[in-house]
Amino acid sequence: MEKKIFFITADNLGLIREQIDYPYLEILKFPVIVEGKEYRQSDEFNAKWLISKYENENVVAQTSTLVQKEIIEIVEKNKSDFDLMIHVLMSSGLSAASFKVAENVRKQYENVIPIINVDSRQAVNGVGNVLLAIIDIVKANPALSREEIERKAQEVVESTFSYFVVNDLKYLYKGGRIGKAQSLMGSILHIIPVIGILGTEVEGIVVPIGKGRTFKQVNSMIYDKIIEKMNEKSVSKIKRIISISGYGDKNADVYTELFEKVKSIPHDDYIDGKPALVDTVYVGPGGYGVSVYL
Amino acid sequence: MSKKDALLSVSIANTRDLSEVISNIYQYLNRHKEYLNSLNVFPVPDGDTGLNMVLTLQGAIAQMVGKTDLDISAGAYLKELADNMLLNSRGCSGVILSLFVQGFANVVSNNDFSKENIYKAIENGYKNAYEGTENPQEGTMLTLMRAFRDFFYEQMQNEDDPLLIIREIIPKLKEVLNQTPEMLPVLKQAGVVDSGASGFIILLEGIDKELKNHHITGISIPSLLGIGKTLRQLLKDRRSNLRKNPMLPLILNINSNRVYNNRLQEVIEDARKVFSHINNRISLQKKIINDLQEIDRSWNPEIKYRYCTEFTLESDLTSKEYLKEKLNGYGDSLMIIQSDNKFKIHIHTNKPNDIFEEVSKLGDLLFTKVDDMKKQHRNFISEDFVDYERDKSIFCIVSGKGFAEILKNLGADDILCYGQNKPSVNQILKNLNNLKAKNIIAAADDYDILMALKLAVSLCKSNVYIVESDNPISLISMMMNISKEYDITTMFDQAMKNLHTIPFSAIARATRNVTGENGLVVNKNEYFAVYRKSIIAANTQLHQLIIEIIDKFAGDSILITLYKGERVKNNDELLQVLKLRYPNIEFEVYDGGQSKFEYYITFE
Numbered sequence: 001m002e003k004k005i006f007f008i009t010a011d012n013l014g015l016i017r018e019q020i021d022y023p024y025l026e027i028l029k030f031p032v033i034v035e036g037k038e039y040r041q042s043d044e045f046n047a048k049w050l051i052s053k054y055e056n057e058n059v060v061a062q063t064s065t066l067v068q069k070e071i072i073e074i075v076e077k078n079k080s081d082f083d084l085m086i087h088v089l090m091s092s093g094l095s096a097a098s099f100k101v102a103e104n105v106r107k108q109y110e111n112v113i114p115i116i117n118v119d120s121r122q123a124v125n126g127v128g129n130v131l132l133a134i135i136d137i138v139k140a141n142p143a144l145s146r147e148e149i150e151r152k153a154q155e156v157v158e159s160t161f162s163y164f165v166v167n168d169l170k171y172l173y174k175g176g177r178i179g180k181a182q183s184l185m186g187s188i189l190h191i192i193p194v195i196g197i198l199g200t201e202v203e204g205i206v207v208p209i210g211k212g213r214t215f216k217q218v219n220s221m222i223y224d225k226i227i228e229k230m231n232e233k234s235v236s237k238i239k240r241i242i243s244i245s246g247y248g249d250k251n252a253d254v255y256t257e258l259f260e261k262v263k264s265i266p267h268d269d270y271i272d273g274k275p276a277l278v279d280t281v282y283v284g285p286g287g288y289g290v291s292v293y294l
Numbered sequence: 295m296s297k298k299d300a301l302l303s304v305s306i307a308n309t310r311d312l313s314e315v316i317s318n319i320y321q322y323l324n325r326h327k328e329y330l331n332s333l334n335v336f337p338v339p340d341g342d343t344g345l346n347m348v349l350t351l352q353g354a355i356a357q358m359v360g361k362t363d364l365d366i367s368a369g370a371y372l373k374e375l376a377d378n379m380l381l382n383s384r385g386c387s388g389v390i391l392s393l394f395v396q397g398f399a400n401v402v403s404n405n406d407f408s409k410e411n412i413y414k415a416i417e418n419g420y421k422n423a424y425e426g427t428e429n430p431q432e433g434t435m436l437t438l439m440r441a442f443r444d445f446f447y448e449q450m451q452n453e454d455d456p457l458l459i460i461r462e463i464i465p466k467l468k469e470v471l472n473q474t475p476e477m478l479p480v481l482k483q484a485g486v487v488d489s490g491a492s493g494f495i496i497l498l499e500g501i502d503k504e505l506k507n508h509h510i511t512g513i514s515i516p517s518l519l520g521i522g523k524t525l526r527q528l529l530k531d532r533r534s535n536l537r538k539n540p541m542l543p544l545i546l547n548i549n550s551n552r553v554y555n556n557r558l559q560e561v562i563e564d565a566r567k568v569f570s571h572i573n574n575r576i577s578l579q580k581k582i583i584n585d586l587q588e589i590d591r592s593w594n595p596e597i598k599y600r601y602c603t604e605f606t607l608e609s610d611l612t613s614k615e616y617l618k619e620k621l622n623g624y625g626d627s628l629m630i631i632q633s634d635n636k637f638k639i640h641i642h643t644n645k646p647n648d649i650f651e652e653v654s655k656l657g658d659l660l661f662t663k664v665d666d667m668k669k670q671h672r673n674f675i676s677e678d679f680v681d682y683e684r685d686k687s688i689f690c691i692v693s694g695k696g697f698a699e700i701l702k703n704l705g706a707d708d709i710l711c712y713g714q715n716k717p718s719v720n721q722i723l724k725n726l727n728n729l730k731a732k733n734i735i736a737a738a739d740d741y742d743i744l745m746a747l748k749l750a751v752s753l754c755k756s757n758v759y760i761v762e763s764d765n766p767i768s769l770i771s772m773m774m775n776i777s778k779e780y781d782i783t784t785m786f787d788q789a790m791k792n793l794h795t796i797p798f799s800a801i802a803r804a805t806r807n808v809t810g811e812n813g814l815v816v817n818k819n820e821y822f823a824v825y826r827k828s829i830i831a832a833n834t835q836l837h838q839l840i841i842e843i844i845d846k847f848a849g850d851s852i853l854i855t856l857y858k859g860e861r862v863k864n865n866d867e868l869l870q871v872l873k874l875r876y877p878n879i880e881f882e883v884y885d886g887g888q889s890k891f892e893y894y895i896t897f898e
């Protein structure tokens with residue numbers, strides 16, 4: 001039987017609403033705390049605004065957990081009109097508290113409406129990639145059972161790989177999201193670190209991919225890693241690429257070089273992702289990256 | 295209820311409690327690692343049973359981080375732990391233990407932790423371990439697993455709590471353990487009980503936290519072998535000299551409880567009789583010498599297959615049977631465990647690389663490990679025993695404090711920094727052993743050091759992979775591209791592949807007149823530039839030479855890095871000139887501190 005499915009996600013997905021072709025979706029906004037004051041993504045308070053604060057005022061920014069009340073409001077508003085809800089979350093390895101909050105809501109509504117919480121094992125455009133892939137699946141197979149959707153969502157998670165170049169790891173470090181990439185910090189030699197969030201890593205944390213001395217080197221490294229993953233998974237074509245940039249004006253030419261390089265790999269879909277206030281907290285000025293769903 | 299009983303009645307159906315119990319068992323096993331290592335004579339006395347069991351559990355636990363925060367049942371948790379143990383298993387003991395846990399977990403994955411189901415799980419664990427072992431031998435961990443099953447069944451008629459049943463049967467299992475030398479001649483000959491079997495009991499003891507303060511203070515194996523040697527010398531001594539020998543009272547006063555080697559305990563008792571004139575018949579003296587020789591032989595056997603080789607192969611093209619047939623001829627102690635399309639393989643062989651080449655044709659090698667058992671054995675029985683504290687390390691030998699600091703920051707675990715004088719074999723050996731790593735990647739910045747490094751490696755207790763580098767830029771390149779996340783052979787491959795990825799030129803001052811290979815004459819005190827081991831330019835002016843070199847090699851470079859030698863004090867002026875001359879190139883300057891060259895200049 002065809003199911004009516006409602007999607008929930010949050011705004012650290014590297015996409016804006018208009019880039020998601022699905023009518024039944026609500027995007028929660030992560031609270032961002034800058035110098036003790038709470039902000040949410042808006043026309044005024046966006047990635048550009050925070051980058052300018054970082055560069056000119058040296059502010060400290062943090063994020064907070066998804067607000068349980070806000071998820072409940074969405075569920076309450078839509079529970080009677082849908083058969084199932086799918087909440088695509090950022091990696092529980094990066095925000096265990098947000099996943100816990102989502103789980104609380106799932107349990108609270110156990111007997112009201114089934115909710116699947118998908119741990120994307122991703123952040124930023126990686127979450128976007130997982131979300132779009134699951135939407136594609138349920139659109140193409142509207143009669144899938146809950147168990148089948150869960151199984152296919154897990155396959156999507158394990159086929160999604162994201163790579164980022166961050167000018168300075170201090171933003172990740174300060175936000176407690178550095179994971180194993182801490183090994184890339186503290187070098188006397190100026191290095192450009194490449195970090196990854198890989199769907200096959202069960203911990204769902206940031207891992208070090210490598211380091212380069214020039215952007216050309218790190219871009220090549222990311223390209224090679226994507227090819228390596230394609231070989232590992234025996235795929236000849238990427239299903240979807242989502243790039244992310246725009247954290248200030250730095251590195252415009254270098255990220256364009258990367259995106260062109262990655263686009264030269266056979267792929268079905270390419271999306272130029274958009275940064276949000278919440279991911280800017282961790283990426284910092286000049287960061288960029290690509291996520292591939294294989 | 296006492297604390298002890300409260301702990302025993304912990305509901306293991308709760309994942310968080312279960313993960314804590316497993317963590318405590320691991321800690322407990324880790325504390326007894328050395329004791330288990332000291333018993334290890336079968337199948338090869340390489341002294342790593344304890345370490346292998348610890349690493350197997352440690353690797354699996356590391357994969358389980360965060361699992362308790364999720365909605366995962368205790369049964370599912372155990373099953374995942376078992377799968378991770380298999381994939382992380384080390385050595386024979388680690389593999390057999392993992393097989394037992396896999397069989398156990400397959401039964402309790404239904405979350406039924408009743409004594410009846412636990413009994414079934416133990417039975418299945420034993421069956422899985424037994425069937426998964428090529429050539430199963432009595433007197434090993436397998437015997438203990440079977441006894442565990444049988445005693446559990448007996449005790450469950452009187453007791454309901456599975457943990458209390460385990461506590462009750464531990465003493466009975468120890469009795470079986472003490473019988474293992476009667477079942478396996480090599481144990482009897484060496485005077486020990488089986489190390490894997492002991493490890494199994496220690497794991498069970500670990501469940502019972504009552505035993506957590508139990509400490510082992512036995513005499514080490516090298517010391518025990520030393521006692522044997524001393525005894526032989528004392529027996530040869532003339533009676534008049536014997537009384538003056540300071541070793542005699544030491545031997546006579548050894549506390550037998552500290553000698554875990556049963557056979558040596560007996561020998562010492564016999565020796566006491568001889569030296570105290572209770573019984574000094576020739577026949578007893580001969581028996582002592584004969585016993586000592588046999589003990590010595592069992593601890594110093596001929597190791598037929600040198601390398602303990604393990605790997606995980608991912609393949610859809612093969613089967614367990616095919617691999618068994620293919621690999622059997624390469625050595626012994628072959629074990630193959632299959633989980634879907636992944637095969638975890640363990641074998642003792644002299645040709646690990648041939649095996650890797652052979653199986654690579656069938657699929658992807660996900661993990662490889664090669665331990666040199668001769669080295670491990672030598673370490674094990676030597677006085678200056680190295681207690682490995684980590685699996686892998688990177689060691690660099692470099693001239694210049696600046697380079698040392700850079701390499702350290704890039705992840706090298708230890709640096710031997712030298713000045714005008716090259717390091718000695720002893721210095722290198724000391725540094726290598728101080729790393730206390732089972733596997734080491736070692737690289738130097740000068741070919742002249744390679745001989746000393748090779749010699750030190752031949753004396754070192756660890757498995758050392760030498761990267762034949764000859765300059766500090768190669769070391770930086772290696773460190774930029776190596777990741778300790780991978781296994782040691784992959785790390786070594788990464789190191790070798792990336793040695794020459796950064797083009798560079800080195801600039802030095804001639805201490806005498808020299809002629810380059812291409813006929814270029816360099817006069818004493820002139821500066822000259824070396825590129826790919828050839829002198830390519832010379833100039834009396836250092837800065838002019840640098841500009842000449844950059845003109846020649848900059849090409850499409852976007853970053854040029856200058857590593858200053860110890861004699862270069864200030865180069866601000868040079869930097870200004872370079873920035874003006876090459877506006878599209880970024881320049882970075884670091885203190886290398888090297889003594890031989892004024893500058894290393896890299897082009898990226």
